[in-house]
Amino acid sequence: MSYIKPLFRHPKLPKNKIGYTLKEYEGSLSTLCAGCGHDSISAAIVQACFEMSVEPHHVAKISGIGCSSKTPTYFLGNSHGFNSVHGRMPSIATGASMANKDMVYFGVSGDGDTASIGMGQFVHVIRRNLNMVYIVMNNGCYGLTKGQDSATADQGSKSKAGSINPFQAIDLASLAIELGASFVAQSFSGDKQQLVPLIKAAMHHKGFAFLNVISPCVTFNNNPGSTKSYDYVRQHMQTVSTLDFVPESKQITASYDPGKSTRVALHDGSLIQLNKLATDWNPENRISVVNALQEARIRNEILTGLLYVNTEWKDLHGTLNTADKPLNTYSEKELCPGAKKLEEINRAYR
Amino acid sequence: MKPTNTQDPEYYHKVVDCQYACPAHTPVPEYIRLIAAEKYTEAYMVNWESNVFPGILGRTCDRPCEPACRRVRVEEEPVAICRLKRVAADNKGDVRQHMPQGPFPSNGKRIALIGGGPASLTVARDLAPLGYEIHLFDEQIAGGGMMRSQIPSFRLPEKVLNEEVNYILDLGIHTQFLTYVDSLKEIIAKDYDAVFVGTGAPRGRDLPNLPGRKEADAFVHIGIEWLASVAFEHTQSISKKVIVLGGGNTAMDCCRTSRRLGGKEVKVVVRSPFSDMKASPWEKEDAIHEDIQIFDNHVPLSFEVKNGKLIGMMFQKVKAVYDAKGKRQLLPTGEPDAFIEADEVLIAIGQENTFPWIERNLGLDFDQWGMPVVDRTTFQSTHPKVFFGGDAAFGPENVITAVAHGHQAAVSMHLYCEGKDLKKRPSPYTNLISQKMGIHEWSYDSPVTIDQRFVVPQARKSITLKDRKKEVELGFDVPTAFKEAQRCLNCDVQTVFTENRCIECDACMDVCPTSCITFTTNAEEPELREKLLVPALNTQQDLLVSAELKTGRVMVKDEDVCLHCGLCAERCPTSAWDMQKYFYSVTKAHSL
CATH class of the missing domain: 1.10.1060 (Fumarate Reductase Iron-sulfur Protein; Chain B, domain 2)
Structure with a gap:
């Protein structure tokens, strides 16, 4: 078995703005099953970070437990990483973000890690609008324990062994919108054209950016009758909008039909250019998004694209009015102002 | 596409x-x-x-x-x-x-080979097992042709040469060494079923019109003749100061041989710039390593003779100027002419074909440059019985080219003797076989x-x-x-793609270390080459394009820098990719 990736790369591999090639954003060779959707998502993250020219050491990737949570080893090998406890990735991400607000945080989770054991943490991190990218690699089954139905498996979906799932599925995107997530997107691991710009926009969104990515489990959930197989998702995908992420520095040159397109300005001045494909849907209107999702469910469709975005809500740092700079940039002088200052503070409470 | x-x-x-x-x-x-x-x-x-x-x-x-x-x-x-x-x-x-074990049952046909070099020997090896009675004529004392007379022993020991020549001669070849064939007509008259001419390019170029050439004649030698006379031990020594004219591999062999026969100050003087010299880079390196000086951009003007003895040569200094088409011109720099001392000069400025022994009335046509008219595929001359190969066919090349000619000429001669169509060439032997040993295991490293x-x-x-x-x-x-x-990348282990197995999970595209694989919408070749993950700008290398896949895209693989590491096949969940060893072998006469 090959566990070593050859060191040679294409001699004409393009370089990004800070002089790195894709190689500097890669991780080690994946040990997931061949053809796993998760590997495509990893590749999309690598591609997005390369295109955004982020310094790899300005990124932290945090995960829980599961096939999906193994993936941080397989991308951004030069970034910070933390493999935490099952379902507890949001706590670690919150702590890290509180300490250093300048980093890009990738939370990587799966349907089990988010919709089952980690549900409590998931809903609260949304409620707090923590500034992070939260990616669920959603395959509708517990691949690491031989493919039992997970909480996101659709009712009526057939497992590889032939049993039909009798339970309602948790719709993570609807739930995230309901709980007040400020950026909600849905995508498919087999559609990098859509996924890469979504990840780029999510990285630039200030607040909680949630990406529910359907990621077929080739080993246990790619059978006929499964609603999370490559074939089924491709047939039932309904794209609400195509998306161009326009970084701050770039001039907008393309012209769009205003009736069919929307621009969303992000905090840092970059823009999301959305070309609507679905009617009666407005990415900045929660009610229309919830309706669209419900209607799609009735039609057995999977809505993909950027579903909802809100740039008004404050992120956790804004709400808590935390310090401006990462904690590690403060010196002892600022952190320990001395006995005299303490006396002053104490006096204020008397 | x-x-x-x-x-x-x-x-x-x-x-x-x-x-x-x-x-x-x-x-x-x-x-x-x-x-x-x-x-x-x-x-x-x-x-x-x-x-x-x-x-x-x-x-x-x-x-x-x-x-x-x-x-x-x-x-x-x-x-x-x-x-x-x-x-x-x-x-x-x-x-x-x-190897084939003689004696071989006779097929009743007789073949003459003129010249005992690599081309003739290849024909002999390919045809002997088929039962041909083969007569080989060569003027030298032993077989090998220029491999014996021109390649010095310090590069090719006689033992190695003899061994490999004898593998062929021992197949029952009738050799007639020390026999100079001076008439093709006589050979044809001996009723051979076919005749092969592998006489090489035996004449070394001279500078007959350079002033002083005649006077200096005793001190001037033609490179390949001199090398042959060293090889056959007629020449044992050379003077201390030697000039070798020319920049090809023969010049390198001349100067290095001179160093071994007593040459102390051996200088190679060549018209072209160093980088344009015809000699292989490693031959130049080896010569320099043996203290040989190379003077480039020097055009010979005259041999200087004093009191009946050569004292040196005059050279004009030039520089290479290239026009828009890349054509080179050597223009004088205007510097004063250079005098280089020498006791002896070896001229190694190329060699040419000469066929004084072939009568021009045999129905065997020659072109305006005195070269026989030979078919590039069949190696047949305009005389149906007579075939050419090696340097004799199209001018000086090298040993491996002569061997390739020999194989094809042997096929033609066999087809000819069987009365078959020479233009119907045998297809190569090919075999494509999976190297899969286990789920992630291959039978190659x-x-x-x-x-x-x-x-x-x-x-x-x-x-x-x-x-x-x-x-x-x-x-x-x-x-x-x-x-x-x-270090070999095993390029013969091919990445074989089967469209109907592909589920388009993109795993191969993601894992490929050299970004060779792209799934994209189809286009015409120039556009498609631009569209790949890394544009395929090396048009010498082909694109492997699949039929249209389920989502309407195609798989395009740029063969250019594929490492044949097999990761695409390892990461493929459905074995749409497989690593298969491709064996390709030119069909030889003996397996017809």
């Missing part, structure tokens, strides 16, 4: 750059793997079947395979293919038992090493310069040969 037709035997053949570049199409990766597995006898036989002279070529080949090696495009230096071939020859066991090319050790100069027969290169030792062999 239309889906690639991988059924065409040339498609996968072209991916194996080294084999494709080799005139004889030797299956290079195949024998390199055998060397790594210490199966030297088998590696030797793969070579022998294809290029007939593995030990000789492993020392002296012009190596067209090496610049073609994919490793050049991936890192910098090619695999030392040539010197690995020598490793097989040096370490082989008993190879004779694997798929990991790619980052080792740089290893240097072949040489004997010390203090020893080699004293004895002209002492071989300079020592050859790789076994551990180094293994490491060098592991």
Whole structure:
């Protein structure tokens, strides 16, 4: 078995703005099953970070437990990483973000890690609008324990062994919108054209950016009758909008039909250019998004694209009015102002 | 683009750059793997079947395979293919038992071979097992042609030469050495069924009109004649100061031989710039290593003779100027002419064909340059019975080209003797077979090493310069040969794609270390080349394009820098990719 990736790369591999090639954003060779959707998502993250020219050491990737949570080893090998406890990735991400607000945080989770054991943490991190990218690699089954139905498996979906799932599925995107997530997107691991710009926009969104990515489990959930197989998702995908992420520095040159397109300005001045494909849907209107999702469910469709975005809500740092700079940039002088200052503070409470 | 037709035997053949570049199409990766597995006898036989002279070529080949090696495009230096071939020859066991065993039942046909060089010997080897009675004529005392007369022993020991020439002669060839054929008419009159002319390019160019040439004649020698006279031990020494004119491999052999026969100040003087010299880079390096000075951009003006003795030569200094089309002109720099001292001069400025022994009324046409009119595919002349090959056919080339000619001429001669159509060439033997051993296991070493090319050790100069027969290169030792062999990327293990198995999970595209694979919408070739993950700008290399897949896209693989590491096939969940070894062999006369 090959566990070593050859060191040679294409001699004409393009370089990004800070002089790195894709190689500097890669991780080690994946040990997931061949053809796993998760590997495509990893590749999309690598591609997005390369295109955004982020310094790899300005990124932290945090995960829980599961096939999906193994993936941080397989991308951004030069970034910070933390493999935490099952379902507890949001706590670690919150702590890290509180300490250093300048980093890009990738939370990587799966349907089990988010919709089952980690549900409590998931809903609260949304409620707090923590500034992070939260990616669920959603395959509708517990691949690491031989493919039992997970909480996101659709009712009526057939497992590889032939049993039909009798339970309602948790719709993570609807739930995230309901709980007040400020950026909600849905995508498919087999559609990098859509996924890469979504990840780029999510990285630039200030607040909680949630990406529910359907990621077929080739080993246990790619059978006929499964609603999370490559074939089924491709047939039932309904794209609400195509998306161009326009970084701050770039001039907008393309012209769009205003009736069919929307621009969303992000905090840092970059823009999301959305070309609507679905009617009666407005990415900045929660009610229309919830309706669209419900209607799609009735039609057995999977809505993909950027579903909802809100740039008004404050992120956790804004709400808590935390310090401006990462904690590690403060010196002892600022952190320990001395006995005299303490006396002053104490006096204020008397 | 239309889906690639991988059924065409040339498609996968072209991916194996080294084999494709080799005139004889030797299956290079195949024998390199055998060397790594210490199966030297088998590696030797793969070579022998294809290029007939593995030990000789492993020392002296012009190596067209090496610049073609994919490793050049991936890192910098090619695999030392040539010197690995020598490793097989040096370490082989008993190879004779694997060769055709005579005597062969006669087929009643007789063939004459004129000239005993590599082309003729190849024809002899290919036809003898079929039962032809083969008569070989050569003016020298032994077989080998220019390999014996022109390649010095310090590059090619006589023992190696004799061994490989004798493998062929021992197949029951009737040799007539020390026999100069002075009439093709007489040979044809002897009622041979076919005649092969492999007489090489035996005439060394001279400078007959250069002032002083006549007066200096006793001190001026033609390079290839002089080398032959050294090889046959008529010449034992040379003066202290020697000028060698010319910049090809013969010039390098002349100057290095001079150093061994008493030349102390040996200078190579060449018209062209150093980088344009025809000699192989490694030959130039070896010459410089033996204290030979190379003066480039010097055009000879005259031989200077004083009191009946040569004292040196005058040269004009020039510089190379290239026009827009890249055509070179040598223009005088205006500097004063240079005088270089010399006691003797060797002229090695090229060689040419000459056929004074072929009567012009035999129905065998010659062109305006005095070259026989020979078919490029069949090697047949306009006289149906007479075939040409090697340097005699189209002018001076090299040993491996002569061998390739020999194979094709032998096929033609056999077809001719059987009364069949010469234009219907036999298709190559091909075989494509999966290398899968287990879920992530291959029957070849798929990991790619980052080792740089290893240097072949040489004997010390203090020893080699004293004895002209002492071989300079020592050859790789076994551990180094293994490491060098592991640098081979196994380009013959092909990435074979089966459309109807692909589920378009993109895993291959994501994992490919050199970004060769792209799934995209189809387009015409120039546009498609631009659209790939990394644009495929090397148009010498083909694109492997699939039929349309379920989502309407196609799989496009740029063959250019594929490492043949097998990761695409390992990451493929449905075995739409498979690593399959492609064996390609030119069909020889003996297997017709």
